[in-house]
Amino acid sequence: MLTEKGYAVTHGILNAVDFGVPQNRCRLFVVGHRGRKVPDLPKPGVQSRVTVRDAIHDLPKLANGASADWLPYRRQASSGYGKQLRQSLSGCSNHLVTRNASHVIHRYAFVPPGGNWESIPERLMRNYTDRSRCHTGIYHRLHYDRPSVVIGNFRKNMLIHPHSDRGLSVRETCSSNDSAGVGSLRRQAPFPM
Helix, strand or coil: CCHHHCEEEEEEEEEHHHHCCCECCEEEEEEEEECCCCCCCCCCCCCCCCCHHHHHCCCCCCCCCCEECCEECCCCCCCHHHHHHHCCCCEECCEECCCCCHHHHHHHCCCCCCCCHHHCCHHHCCCCCCHHHCCCCCCCECCCCCCECCCCCHHHHCCECCCCCCECCHHHHHHCCCEEECCCCCCCCEEEC
């Protein structure tokens, strides 16, 4: 259809992690250019992949249910990515963590980095009628030294902090997603920038 309108078209799958975002997020891109010259897709521009550690290492320590909007950074940014996010700021906002029930926090303790609900003992998951229908993203604990999984609705997926038994804060999600949170915690979702 585009070629019939005089466009040269190319397409391909690009992964955000290959362009400096600390998240494995593959997407199909279709690029058109009016004329005969077929456009090139962008080439990956990073030498090494940005990790969850690079994105959140300098952020404040938080507890389950944390609700502080603005807090100072805990330490100096140690990665180029962290320095780029921080710039000259002394702190940042959106340190909001969903307050999970104690039985949910107890489940988190069983999930290793990269693991998910399958690591939680069945006796603790009895409220799930059919465990086989749980998707692999639920109760997923991030690896500190790898890029993140795709972060869609981080509250629904119940993504777990790499080393704390709690969900991710809005700020941690945004830092791992190269995005900005908008609205109240109930409504906040990371919007790609």
